[in-house]
Amino acid sequence: METPRMGMPERLVERLSMAEQHEYLRSRLSRRGLLRGGTAVAGSVAGAGLLGGSANAVGAGATARTGPTLVTSPATGHVDGALVAPFGRHLAFGGDPRTQMRVSWQVPVAVKHPYLRVGVEPWELGHKIPAEVRALHTPALSDKGAAVDQVYLHAALDGLQPGTTYYYGVGHDGFDPASPRAFATIGSFTTAPPRGTRAPFTFTAFGDQGVGYHAIANDSLVLAQNPVFHLHAGDICYADPDGQGLPADGKDYDARTWDQFFAQTESVASRVPWMVTTGNHDMEAWYSPNGYGGNEARFAFPGTGPDKADAPGVYSFTYGNVGVVALDANDVSYEIPANYGYTHGRQTAWLDERLARLRELAGIDFIVVFFHHCAYSTTSAHASDAGVRDKWVPLFEKHKVDLVVNGHNHVYERSDAIRDGAVSKQVPIGATAHPDRDGIVYVTAGGAGRALYSFPVADSYEGHEKRIDDVRTYHWTKSKEKAPETVHWSRVRYTGFSFIKVHAVPAAKGRTTTLAVSAVSDTGERVDHFTLARTAK
Ligand SMILES: [Fe+2]
Ligand SMILES: [Fe+2]
Numbered sequence: 001m002e003t004p005r006m007g008m009p010e011r012l013v014e015r016l017s018m019a020e021q022h023e024y025l026r027s028r029l030s031r032r033g034l035l036r037g038g039t040a041v042a043g044s045v046a047g048a049g050l051l052g053g054s055a056n057a058v059g060a061g062a063t064a065r066t067g068p069t070l071v072t073s074p075a076t077g078h079v080d081g082a083l084v085a086p087f088g089r090h091l092a093f094g095g096d097p098r099t100q101m102r103v104s105w106q107v108p109v110a111v112k113h114p115y116l117r118v119g120v121e122p123w124e125l126g127h128k129i130p131a132e133v134r135a136l137h138t139p140a141l142s143d144k145g146a147a148v149d150q151v152y153l154h155a156a157l158d159g160l161q162p163g164t165t166y167y168y169g170v171g172h173d174g175f176d177p178a179s180p181r182a183f184a185t186i187g188s189f190t191t192a193p194p195r196g197t198r199a200p201f202t203f204t205a206f207g208d209q210g211v212g213y214h215a216i217a218n219d220s221l222v223l224a225q226n227p228v229f230h231l232h233a234g235d236i237c238y239a240d241p242d243g244q245g246l247p248a249d250g251k252d253y254d255a256r257t258w259d260q261f262f263a264q265t266e267s268v269a270s271r272v273p274w275m276v277t278t279g280n281h282d283m284e285a286w287y288s289p290n291g292y293g294g295n296e297a298r299f300a301f302p303g304t305g306p307d308k309a310d311a312p313g314v315y316s317f318t319y320g321n322v323g324v325v326a327l328d329a330n331d332v333s334y335e336i337p338a339n340y341g342y343t344h345g346r347q348t349a350w351l352d353e354r355l356a357r358l359r360e361l362a363g364i365d366f367i368v369v370f371f372h373h374c375a376y377s378t379t380s381a382h383a384s385d386a387g388v389r390d391k392w393v394p395l396f397e398k399h400k401v402d403l404v405v406n407g408h409n410h411v412y413e414r415s416d417a418i419r420d421g422a423v424s425k426q427v428p429i430g431a432t433a434h435p436d437r438d439g440i441v442y443v444t445a446g447g448a449g450r451a452l453y454s455f456p457v458a459d460s461y462e463g464h465e466k467r468i469d470d471v472r473t474y475h476w477t478k479s480k481e482k483a484p485e486t487v488h489w490s491r492v493r494y495t496g497f498s499f500i501k502v503h504a505v506p507a508a509k510g511r512t513t514t515l516a517v518s519a520v521s522d523t524g525e526r527v528d529h530f531t532l533a534r535t536a537k
Contacts, residue, residue, distance in 0.1 A: 081174025207407015
């Protein structure tokens with residue numbers, strides 16, 4: 001028997017795209033009279049373009065994009081600002097990490113004249129830079145839900161000096177971060193070094209975090225690595241705990257989970273640029289046709305992705321000798337196809353062009369790509385998505401990408417070097433791979449905090465190695481079926497909360513430069529390590 005979900009028969013909702021679900025939710029709530037006439041106005045909120053940054057792509061080519069339509073409520077600030085303290089500060093690079101930083105934060109109620117102050121000394125913050133207000137209204141999406149109003153504030157800093165530490169404070173009328181009572185709220189960040197600098201640096205990455213004690217433990221350990229940026233490979237906070245890309249997901253949707261998430265994340269993200277991309281749980285149908293309208297209100301994305309695709313989680317930036325590319329795998333996933341093909345091929349075309357450009361860019365030795373769904377994983381829950389294999393893996397191999405980082409599977413798993421779907425070189429724990437000739441190592445780093453998955457065979461990780469060369473698993477096909485396969489590339493498996501740490505050591509032209517990759521558990525144990533090496537350009 002079919003179960004009606006949000007008034008729709010099951011066989012119908014399975015086929016709805018995210019855009020159709022958005023329309024459905026809007027019309028259903030409109031019929032129920034839940035759209036508030038006086039304060040709910042359709043406003044246009046742009047991505048990075050509205051922040052006033054030049055948001056240059058690597059090289060050139062980025063233009064300001066028109067963002068999705070959001071339902072916003074005016075943040076007029078009728079509460080005494082002295083009663084309100086900002087929370088949930090989170091940083092993000094603009095298109096050029098050497099000169100651009102975006103500072104974002106939240107207030108629990110609307111405030112008057114929100115602003116940012118910044119300076120090179122914490123006791124000498126500069127003038128007030130007005131913040132952009134992105135107020136987000138979420139109606140009750142089910143009978144047990146509640147309407148939520150959230151106020152996000154964003155300020156763009158352009159023209160910064162490379163390799164420089166800045167201090168900043170955020171405030172509003174009645175709350176001045178430069179005043180003695182608010183001095184402890186001051187944060188800091190450091191811009192990327194000038195081109196040609198060869199100082200080593202570390203960055204970190206994980207996916208599938210949510211809120212909770214394991215998520216907090218991972219954040220603490222991430223901060224302790226002193227990373228210059230952090231990558232979050234999607235499934236960010238799980239305000240939508242179902243994540244199937246279906247209208248029924250709305251029944252459990254709770255926008256307030258984002259408040260918990262930003263409060264949890266502030267200890268790291270107020271100091272470390274926190275670069276997110278979008279997973280299946282980050283498609284939130286209420287806000288916009290592609291489900292990313294809420295994300296665009298909450299985060300400042302670099303805006304260096306393909307034009308007019310409305311894909312905020314698609315962008316690239318460079319730091320030192322590393323080029324980083326963020327992708328939105330909802331565009332190619334066979335398993336959860338609600339946004340399948342929503343960029344009409346623009347993302348994949350952009351990826352091909354961007355990888356080629358990064359490969360040619362002077363001073364860039366390594367390319368790291370991160371996104372949500374796995375090309376290569378063996379867990380019993382999601383395993384591999386052939387959509388990623390079909391659309392993107394050929395481009396990764398064509399441009400000899402050095403490292404691919406995914407989430408979606410809530411474990412740590414790491415492959416041997418792979419080419420054409422098979423092991424091209426075994427990379428045991430502690431080994432070195434040369435991506436230009438050996439193939440690509442794929443890392444699943446989905447153990448950031450959400451409930452763990454399991455493997456079909458025993459774990460095998462540093463100090464607990466149980467070599468198994470044949471793993472019976474499956475991949476998702478275009479017809480959304482699980483196709484069995486026996487694979488030989490699952491080299492490291494760890495069922496535990498964890499993240500990865502990547503230590504880059506640049507080198508002079510013609511010398512060997514390395515990326516040392518470690519997986520670290522939320523109790524601080526190293527569970528894997530390997531090295532990627534190239535000849536510096
Ligand atoms: Fe997840
Ligand atoms: Fe996921």
